[in-house]
Amino acid sequence: MSNLNPKIKLNKKRLPQIEELYKQILEGDRFALGKAITLIESNNPQHRKESKELISMCLKNKRNTLRIGITGSPGVGKSTLLENLGLYIIEKGYKPAILAIDPSSKISGGSILGDKTRMNKLSKSENAFIRPSPAGKSLGGVANKTKESVILVETAGYNPVFIETVGVGQSETAVHSMTDLFILLLQPGAGDEIQGIKRGIMEMADIIVVNKADGENIHNAEKTFAQYSNALGLLAKKESGWSTKIMMISAMENKGIDKLWDLILEFEKTVRSSGYFDTNRKKQNQEWFHDYLFNNLLEIFTNNPELKKIYKEVLEKVENGNMSLYEAGDYLIDILVK
Amino acid sequence: MSNLNPKIKLNKKRLPQIEELYKQILEGDRFALGKAITLIESNNPQHRKESKELISMCLKNKRNTLRIGITGSPGVGKSTLLENLGLYIIEKGYKPAILAIDPSSKISGGSILGDKTRMNKLSKSENAFIRPSPAGKSLGGVANKTKESVILVETAGYNPVFIETVGVGQSETAVHSMTDLFILLLQPGAGDEIQGIKRGIMEMADIIVVNKADGENIHNAEKTFAQYSNALGLLAKKESGWSTKIMMISAMENKGIDKLWDLILEFEKTVRSSGYFDTNRKKQNQEWFHDYLFNNLLEIFTNNPELKKIYKEVLEKVENGNMSLYEAGDYLIDILVK
Numbered sequence: 009m010s011n012l013n014p015k016i017k018l019n020k021k022r023l024p025q026i027e028e029l030y031k032q033i034l035e036g037d038r039f040a041l042g043k044a045i046t047l048i049e050s051n052n053p054q055h056r057k058e059s060k061e062l063i064s065m066c067l068k069n070k071r072n073t074l075r076i077g078i079t080g081s082p083g084v085g086k087s088t089l090l091e092n093l094g095l096y097i098i099e100k101g102y103k104p105a106i107l108a109i110d111p112s113s114k115i116s117g118g119s120i121l122g123d124k125t126r127m128n129k130l131s132k133s134e135n136a137f138i139r140p141s142p143a144g145k146s147l148g149g150v151a152n153k154t155k156e157s158v159i160l161v162e163t164a165g166y167n168p169v170f171i172e173t174v175g176v177g178q179s180e181t182a183v184h185s186m187t188d189l190f191i192l193l194l195q196p197g198a199g200d201e202i203q204g205i206k207r208g209i210m211e212m213a214d215i216i217v218v219n220k221a222d223g224e225n226i227h228n229a230e231k232t233f234a235q236y237s238n239a240l241g242l243l244a245k246k247e248s249g250w251s252t253k254i255m256m257i258s259a260m261e262n263k264g265i266d267k268l269w270d271l272i273l274e275f276e277k278t279v280r281s282s283g284y285f286d287t288n289r290k291k292q293n294q295e296w297f298h299d300y301l302f303n304n305l306l307e308i309f310t311n312n313p314e315l316k317k318i319y320k321e322v323l324e325k326v327e328n329g330n331m332s333l334y335e336a337g338d339y340l341i342d343i344l345v346k
Numbered sequence: 347m348s349n350l351n352p353k354i355k356l357n358k359k360r361l362p363q364i365e366e367l368y369k370q371i372l373e374g375d376r377f378a379l380g381k382a383i384t385l386i387e388s389n390n391p392q393h394r395k396e397s398k399e400l401i402s403m404c405l406k407n408k409r410n411t412l413r414i415g416i417t418g419s420p421g422v423g424k425s426t427l428l429e430n431l432g433l434y435i436i437e438k439g440y441k442p443a444i445l446a447i448d449p450s451s452k453i454s455g456g457s458i459l460g461d462k463t464r465m466n467k468l469s470k471s472e473n474a475f476i477r478p479s480p481a482g483k484s485l486g487g488v489a490n491k492t493k494e495s496v497i498l499v500e501t502a503g504y505n506p507v508f509i510e511t512v513g514v515g516q517s518e519t520a521v522h523s524m525t526d527l528f529i530l531l532l533q534p535g536a537g538d539e540i541q542g543i544k545r546g547i548m549e550m551a552d553i554i555v556v557n558k559a560d561g562e563n564i565h566n567a568e569k570t571f572a573q574y575s576n577a578l579g580l581l582a583k584k585e586s587g588w589s590t591k592i593m594m595i596s597a598m599e600n601k602g603i604d605k606l607w608d609l610i611l612e613f614e615k616t617v618r619s620s621g622y623f624d625t626n627r628k629k630q631n632q633e634w635f636h637d638y639l640f641n642n643l644l645e646i647f648t649n650n651p652e653l654k655k656i657y658k659e660v661l662e663k664v665e666n667g668n669m670s671l672y673e674a675g676d677y678l679i680d681i682l683v684k
Contacts, residue, residue: 064670290665297664297671302640304679326635327628332402333635341642344682 026058030065033164038137041164045139048156051149063156066163074168074276075158077183079209080193085219086172087126089193089259094130096265097168105137105166106130107157109150109173109183137166151182155296158186168272184212186292188285189275191215194236197228210239214246214275215253217268222258229256248284250275308344315343364396368403371502376475379502383477386494401494404501412506412614413496415521417547418531423557424510425464427531427597432468434603435506443475443504444468445495447488447511447521475504489520493634496524506610522550523630526623527613529553532574535566548577552584552613553591555606560596567594586622588613646682653681 029047032040048059080086094104106127130136139157158169171187173179184190192213210216216236221229233256240252253271257264279285309319322340325331367385370378386397418424432442444465468474477495496507509525511517522528530551548554554574559567571594578590591609595602617623647657660678663669 060670060672060676064673067667067670070667289667293665293667293671294661297661297674298644300671300675301678302643304675305640305643305682308679308683323632323635327631329405329408329627329631332398332405333631333638334398335402336635337638337642338398340639341646344643345646 023058023061026061026065030062030163033066033160034069036165038164041137041160042139044160045157048160049153059156063159066159069163071162071165071167073162074189074272075187076168076170076272077173077180077187077190078170078193079173079180079183079191080219081195082174084193084195085259086193089217089219089257089265090170090172091127091130092259092262092265093269094127094136094170095133097269098133098135102168103135103137103166104130104168104170105139105161106170106172107139107154107161109154109171109179137161137164151179151186152296152299154182155186180209180212185295188279188288189214189272191217194218194232196220196225196230196232210236213252214248214250215255215268215271216240218254218256219259221256222261222263248279248288249282250278250284305344309340318343361396361399364399365403368400368501371404371498372407374503376502379475379498380477382498383495386491386498397494401497404497407501409500409503409505411500412527412610413525414506414508414610415511415518415525415528416508416531417511417518417521417529418557419533420512422531422533423597424531427555427557427595427603428508428510429465429468430597430600430603431607432465432474432508433471435607436471436473440506441473441475441504442468442506442508443477443499444508444510445477445492445499447492447509447517475499475502489517489524490634490637492520493524518547518550523633526617526626527552527610529555529610532556532570534558534563534568534570548574551590552586552588553593553606553609554578556592556594557597559594560599560601586617586626587620588616588622647678656681 029040029044033044044062047055047062050056050059078086078090090106094106097104127138131138139161154171158171161169171183173183180190190212192209192215194216196218218229218232218236221233233254236254240254246252253275255264255267255271257268259265276285279288309315319340322331322336326333326336367378367382371382382400385393385400388394388397416424416428428444432444435442465476469476477499492509496509499507509521511521518528528550530547530553532554534556556567556570556574559571571592574592578592584590591613593602593605593609595606597603614623617626647653657678660669660674664671664674
């Protein structure tokens, strides 16, 4: 804080139990880490206060990490891939963490990672940390808690962090907005419509992986590979300077996992040296901050009973077209500032 | 304002020249309408103040209008369709307005509607109003100005309002968020990738129109029709209760335009009677209001030199990970409220 404007003074009083929890996480204590994630998943106001305190401490600890988003339809083999890729990089000295966002789990009744047995070997490793999707009413809420989980697992020394999501709804956009690298996993053979993969997702992908290039599927995998290779040629170059790569693997037969990891490292090297890595992280930090700031500015209205009443009335009038959004906005801001 | 909380008092002092402009628009004066759109397109602070005043007046005037978004790749025939559909409904007593969002025009060098001659007959009609995309640095800015343009043309008595966009980038989402009905126009024959249509766009569409079902293209149009009919079956039912319809037309040969209009009216009837029409408009009004509110709350920081300095320092620290977003957010809100 030394080079901050002298007027900027933060309340330095820490909660001792949170300081203790933080130290345990920093030492890589898995039990403390699990406890911390449970804490941030809670919406209880006191827990939120403690969570913010904890995350603030963790953010001071800069870790040189890589955050990898991975999406694909159900059944495409995400868990098998993550299991084998995770085990492969543990051999190389990494400590991967796997988090999941699955806002659809409430509807479908099953979470992607609800069953840890799908990553049987990896979940038993001391060097991996696997955590299913936090429950949440809204994608925004789930996404925020996942961002906090990323900070926590990184503080505990895990790297890279994989964030897995089923390619439905808007969750891929959320995952894309919190990762450095985005991988799209495809089934062989099936056409674009049949896979339910939105083309917008393809455009977010840095690496496209055609899985199940094994047995009878090889021919179909090659067709899909060719089809997507063609389609990739039509896409504009990415802001990062990286042009999307496509490859075939067999997660089940553990084929191509090493090449995928090489490609991930090549991506990391490219975007770190171009400066995009830092620019992108900055942008993500800014977005997270703006979201927080906006929601808390709104809370000024909703937490004060009198202001809440005014806000509700004004909002209703705006929704029904009885008051101009400009008059309403200026009016509320006037109340706030004066 | 009668049933507002007595404490809610708005500054009723109006700018006389804006009041005058408003009256002229209300009378359907095309020259005044053009002038007003030029005013809202300006970013000059005084012009912005006047624009907000004008839009606030217009919003008080409730019009029973239909806002129709239309998207499709360049060359798919949007202008030809709009020309013929526009002329068709003018015969029925409507006064259509056509606005365009084309954030790509700066790059491609040409605006969708830059050339009014593409809607030669329609642009000469006294009962139609055509306006190309406002220039703007960001899609957000362009989208806001388009929303204001919609309010202006509706106040001048135009209905329905068509908002046209090229199916690239994020502009379709913006158009979708300001319309009641969304039409996707497709080329015959070409596959999903080749058309550059994102599947996300298909999911937004209420009506999918395969154009150019004429001459040698008929067979291809039928293929595309069948292909998309199949794909539609895989989509989840829309929130509106309307299931997406698909049809073939030939805009050039003026075939199917009447059936398309019937379908548009059927959609309108369905969503109005289900209540979705109103719910959706309310939601859109709320979003617009929240955007405005947030941007103006941020402006409190950027307009005051001292606060701006603090905000910039804090933001930089957050971006670089030197300060927690929570500490930063709480700190800024404390300054604001205290």
